[in-house]
Amino acid sequence: MHSSPKPAPKVQMKKKEATKSGLLESAAVILLKQEAGKLHTFWLRRAKALRMAGGFYAFPGGKVDEADEATPAEGSAEGLHRFCMAALRELFEETGVLLAKNVTDFAPPVLAAFREALMERKAEFSAEAKRLGLQLDTSLLVPAGVWITPAFFPVRFYSQFFLLPCPEGAAPQVRCEEAEEGGWVFPGEALRLWEEGEALLHPPALHIMRCLAGFRTQQQLCYELSNPPFCIDNIAQHPEFQRGVLLLPLKSNTLPPAEYTNTYVLGTGDLLLVDPGFCSDEGRTQCLRVLSELKSLGKTPKGIFLTHQHADHVEAAHWLKQQCGLPIACHALTARHLPFPVERLLEDGETLVLEGPMPMRLQVLHTPGHAAGHLCLWEERRKILIAGDMVAGQGTIAISPPDGDMADYVAQLERLLQLGPRVIHPAHGLTIVDAKAKLQSYLRHRAARERQLLALIEAGESDEDALCEGVYGALDKETQALAKGSLRALLCKLEKEGRVVLEGTRWCLF
Numbered sequence: 001m002h003s004s005p006k007p008a009p010k011v012q013m014k015k016k017e018a019t020k021s022g023l024l025e026s027a028a029v030i031l032l033k034q035e036a037g038k039l040h041t042f043w044l045r046r047a048k049a050l051r052m053a054g055g056f057y058a059f060p061g062g063k064v065d066e067a068d069e070a071t072p073a074e075g076s077a078e079g080l081h082r083f084c085m086a087a088l089r090e091l092f093e094e095t096g097v098l099l100a101k102n103v104t105d106f107a108p109p110v111l112a113a114f115r116e117a118l119m120e121r122k123a124e125f126s127a128e129a130k131r132l133g134l135q136l137d138t139s140l141l142v143p144a145g146v147w148i149t150p151a152f153f154p155v156r157f158y159s160q161f162f163l164l165p166c167p168e169g170a171a172p173q174v175r176c177e178e179a180e181e182g183g184w185v186f187p188g189e190a191l192r193l194w195e196e197g198e199a200l201l202h203p204p205a206l207h208i209m210r211c212l213a214g215f216r217t218q219q220q221l222c223y224e225l226s227n228p229p230f231c232i233d234n235i236a237q238h239p240e241f242q243r244g245v246l247l248l249p250l251k252s253n254t255l256p257p258a259e260y261t262n263t264y265v266l267g268t269g270d271l272l273l274v275d276p277g278f279c280s281d282e283g284r285t286q287c288l289r290v291l292s293e294l295k296s297l298g299k300t301p302k303g304i305f306l307t308h309q310h311a312d313h314v315e316a317a318h319w320l321k322q323q324c325g326l327p328i329a330c331h332a333l334t335a336r337h338l339p340f341p342v343e344r345l346l347e348d349g350e351t352l353v354l355e356g357p358m359p360m361r362l363q364v365l366h367t368p369g370h371a372a373g374h375l376c377l378w379e380e381r382r383k384i385l386i387a388g389d390m391v392a393g394q395g396t397i398a399i400s401p402p403d404g405d406m407a408d409y410v411a412q413l414e415r416l417l418q419l420g421p422r423v424i425h426p427a428h429g430l431t432i433v434d435a436k437a438k439l440q441s442y443l444r445h446r447a448a449r450e451r452q453l454l455a456l457i458e459a460g461e462s463d464e465d466a467l468c469e470g471v472y473g474a475l476d477k478e479t480q481a482l483a484k485g486s487l488r489a490l491l492c493k494l495e496k497e498g499r500v501v502l503e504g505t506r507w508c509l510f
Helices: 015-020 081-095 108-119 125-132 187-195 203-213 218-226 281-296 317-324 406-419 435-458 464-472 477-496
Strands: 024-035 038-046 061-063 142-148 157-165 179-185 245-251 260-266 270-274 300-305 328-331 344-346 351-354 360-366 375-379 384-388 423-426 500-503 506-509
Touching: 024 081, 024 203, 038 081, 038 187, 038 203, 061 081, 061 157, 081 108, 081 157, 081 179, 108 125, 142 203, 142 218, 157 203, 157 218, 179 187, 187 203, 203 218, 245 281, 260 281, 260 423, 270 351, 281 300, 281 317, 300 317, 317 328, 384 406, 406 435, 406 477, 423 435, 435 464, 435 477, 435 506, 464 477, 477 500
Parallel strands: 024 157, 270 300, 300 328, 328 344, 384 423
Antiparallel strands: 024 038, 024 061, 038 179, 142 157, 245 260, 260 270, 351 360, 360 375, 375 384, 500 506
């Protein structure tokens, strides 16, 4: 904590500026209460199916609506009325806590019916509040920092946070389609759950919990909340959704729909860099800056780990080795494809230990399929899988012979499913919270493709071009090449299993 607080810098973006930047405006409420002499806050776990932050713990809040600016209320901070109203409205919808001077004049069933109508989209907040005669009041909302979602997210927000002491008599309860559960939590307990892998936190929530855990005064707290470390233009530079798993999504020469390859920095003391596949000077600058910042915190990079040899996973590996003097480790079947030497060859079952305040024991898993030498890293204690290209945050994985093998790939998906991962960190896309469901969906997808292919062959289709169009539809030239590779991988798998046979240039059922 800082010993002499200074006024927090005023960071405010006008609505037109946010829209022009492609940002959606939103607001969130850090609801607080004292219990047994300790500060508690109210959090909720967002529904896993949500596109944005699904499965993560967060604070009540949501998007600013068009009507929020014109909704009358007393007490809004200068220039923040629309954010204050969004915070008030979302807080009521998600927890039932309503900020109004005359709220005690209304019987609980009346307010419950109001909330129900909002959740079922049968009423509009401003109009219904006016009809009921509610005197909305945002004067208790204290501005507590602005966060902007990084560019690699599918949706980006300009988010204004507010502190709010829980009004006397209010009893927040989560009951909305966007949240699975919620309740009061001691910030220290929230941080413990995050460390143990039982709660995922985005950078704003993690920073807020850390600030609340060290709470002394509201002035100090507001300063801390508004001045997070390692942020540039209100964008977090060290996203660490789970302790010891720091994400650096950097632009790479990868395949669409992906634009980034996730370089992971693993560890809480000793650091292991996974898949430095970035391709730009900007990526190099960002990587070196983050490593320098981590070193300033007493952490030490120890090596580079490559999941496989594809360019979007290794392009910066040799450069990073030269810059930082870090040894490179990978599977022997990967090393033979690389244009640079590696210092360590890894095999299935080996354990890599990263020492630190929270030591990490990472088991090496040889998972051929996408590539013959593909490796994953598995932390058994917290059920964390660093998956490389076994799965992706969006889309599916290309399997192309001869280095790719569909039979091996499906077998390894089944192996990973049996391990029972809780969270998957893929090389492309965001963290996968419902790991079991993701792996099962991948297996179902491959099985469905097989059924499509077998049905086409049974119906008399035998030419690979016709089979490819029948299974994948009409595609552009680049995507068609990938589809043909996956088709060939499927046919090879079915041939190995004795279900189809190649007669000349024609495929037939066996």
